[in-house]
Every structure is written in structure tokens, then in C-alpha cells.
Amino acid sequence: MFKSFFPSPRLFFISVLVWMIFNLILWHSGGHAWGEYLGFPKGYAEIESPVGVSRFWTASSLWFYLWFLLATALFAGFWRFFSDNKWQKWSIWGSAFILFNIWFGVQVSVAVNAWYVPFWDLIQKMLSEGGGNIEDLYRETLTFLYIAMVAVTLAVINSFFVSHYIFRWRTAMNEYYTEYWDQLRHVEGASQRVQEDTMRFATIMEDLGVELVKAVMILIAFLPILFQLSKHVPELPIFGAVEHSLVWAAIVWAIFGTVLLMVVGIKLPGLEFNNQKVEAAYRKELVYGEDHEERAQPATLKELFSKIRKNYFRLYFHYAYFNLVATWYRQLDILYSLVVLFPAIASGKMTLGLINQIGGVFDKVRESFQYLISSWKTIIELLSIYKRLKAFESILK
Known part of the structure; x- marks a missing residue:
């Protein structure tokens, strides 16, 4: 890879x-x-x-x-x-x-x-x-x-x-x-690994890598600005006076969301990996059936497809509660940056330009800290592809 x-x-x-x-x-x-x-x-x-x-x-x-x-x-x-x-x-x-x-x-x-x-x-x-x-x-x-x-x-x-x-x-x-095709060709789903997984792996790695580097660079660029702007927001809702209030507000909220989604989505990478395995087995039998009459018999295909059905239904169930939690978090996230500014707005000491600047900087820093949250589904897909390619490459060792 x-x-x-x-x-x-x-x-x-x-x-x-x-x-x-x-x-x-x-x-x-x-x-x-x-x-x-x-x-x-x-x-x-x-x-x-x-x-x-x-x-x-x-x-x-x-x-x-x-x-x-x-x-x-x-x-x-x-x-x-x-x-x-x-x-x-x-x-x-x-x-x-x-x-x-x-x-x-x-x-x-x-x-x-x-x-x-x-x-x-x-x-x-x-x-x-x-x-x-x-x-x-x-x-x-x-x-x-x-x-x-x-x-x-x-x-x-x-x-x-x-x-x-x-x-x-x-x-x-x-x-x-x-x-090394002579050594790899006997691995189940070898053709898929070479044709599809290589394409998806390169694409996802590039996307995730770019977003990670972008998140780090945004933090380097905007964190110092957020430290300076925090003097205009000396108090936070519920907690009251907090030094460097905006920085702490962004960090705590992002950590909360990251840990939450990691916990509720912990089963998904393994299920995605299993999904590709059962799909590959079903596809392989169908391919053999094109050239050999004794292969791809109805009973065999029914058994293989039942494994696909079982894995997909498990995926649907686990994605249901994962999506519910992720959607609720994103909805609350929309309001969060505005609520943080409520005490400062209510004091009447901020201009419209300052509110927009603070809101923009705060959102940038908060979104950077939320890299894992925004990329979690893609990371799940990457982990499943990585596990497949790693198992594929183990033949060469």
C-alpha cells in the first residue's frame, strides 16, 4: 500500500x-x-x-x-x-x-x-x-x-x-x-483487491490526509487568533468566568463529540470488513459459474447470499444508532458557537463585525478539533480496506 x-x-x-x-x-x-x-x-x-x-x-x-x-x-x-x-x-x-x-x-x-x-x-x-x-x-x-x-x-x-x-x-x-500476481492470485477476492481496493484506498487516504493536514494547519493559524479574541468573551454559559474561554469551549465540545462517536461506532469497521469478505465470496462463485456448469448452483448461491443478508442487516442496525447520535450532535453543533457568545452579546459590548469574526474563528478551530467526528464514516471504510489489503499482502511475507 x-x-x-x-x-x-x-x-x-x-x-x-x-x-x-x-x-x-x-x-x-x-x-x-x-x-x-x-x-x-x-x-x-x-x-x-x-x-x-x-x-x-x-x-x-x-x-x-x-x-x-x-x-x-x-x-x-x-x-x-x-x-x-x-x-x-x-x-x-x-x-x-x-x-x-x-x-x-x-x-x-x-x-x-x-x-x-x-x-x-x-x-x-x-x-x-x-x-x-x-x-x-x-x-x-x-x-x-x-x-x-x-x-x-x-x-x-x-x-x-x-x-x-x-x-x-x-x-x-x-x-x-x-x-507478485502468481503468489496473490489464489487469495479469495484477489481481483477485487487489485482493481477496486487499490483505487479506493488511494482516494480515501488522500482525502483523509488532506483533511488532517488542513485541520492541523487551521489550528496553527487560528488558535492564536482565538486566544486573542477570548478577551472579548470573559464568561461562558453555566460555567461563568473562564480564562481563554473560547479555546476551552472548542476543545471540550470536540473531545466530547469525538469520544461519543468512537464509542457508538466501535463495531462498524469490523462489520465493513466482513461485508467485503462475504460479497467477495458470492461474486467469486458467480464468476466461476460463468465457465463451469457445476459451480454457482442455487443451493450454494442461496447459502452465500444468506451470509450477505445477515451482515447487511447487522450493518443497518449499528449504523441506525450511530447516525442518530451523529445527527443529533451535528444539530447541537450548529447552535453551540452562538450559545457560547450569549453572555458577551447580552453585555452589549460587542460589535456586529466582532461577533462575525469570533464566530468564524471559533467555528474553524472547533471544526478542526472535530476532525475525527467529521471523518469517522470515511475512517471506518478506510480501516476495512486497510485490513483487506494487509491480509492480502501478508501472503508475500
């Missing part, structure tokens, strides 16, 4: 983590200002980013782009020297490009969140003062439009690239399995 596409997977992913942490430490311990040695304006790193699309080509942003490119080149060069995996251009440079696009998408969210304050405060001012200059509204709307145009363009490019990335990963797995 991994060694076909990534060079020495265990060491590779450890090195990715170490290299990312090393670069983060360097960046935040002064590296963000080192661009001055390359001719960037003095003090550029201390200048606050403007509200608008121009924040994407400030000196600070350009220096980060260059830093990211150099860090990726050094990392790729290291693995080029120590490994000859034919797919590592895609697995390293391709992954880096996707990672950069995730980071850029998070920066777009930060830019939109910064735009909330002047835009909504302008609306509040016009409503409270009996009107204003309509051109100011158009100007602020264009600011958002420019940000959105950059974001949408890059998102489309990234979507196109990711499609090719996934297919390359699937190709790598397909080549690996077909190379």
Missing part, C-alpha cells in the same frame, strides 16, 4: 514529521525575518498583513513561498540520494504541492476572517447612523471577491493535480501487486 509509492515508508513518514517540526521551529524562532539577508525590506516580518488579496504577495508571504520551495528541494534531494523508488517524484514533490495548497487555503480563510470586521462594522455603522456611502459597500465586496477569485483558481488547479496524484498512487500499487 505504501512502499509501492513512498520510499522506505516508515523512515519516510518519520523524516517528514521531523523535517516539518524542524522547519516550524526555525521559522518561528526568527526564520520568518531571514529574508532581509536576501534583500527583502527591513522589518517586513513585523508588518501586519493587509486586509485584502494583496496579503498573498507581501514580502512576508513571498519569503514563505521561497522557504517552502527550498525546504522541499532539500528534502527531495536527501531521498533522491538514499532511495531509488521510481514514484518518489510524485510522492515527495506531489505531496509537497498538495501540502502547499492546503496551507494556502487556510491563509484564504484567515484573509476572509480578517475581512469580516471592517465589512460588518461598516454595515452596523450605516444602520445605526441612518445610511452611508454605498461605494464603501461595493469596495468591501470587491475585496472579498478578489480573495475568492485567487482561492477558487488555485482550488481548481489543486483538484486537477490531486486526481493525477491519486491515479499515480493507484498505479504504483497496481504494478506492485501484479508483479
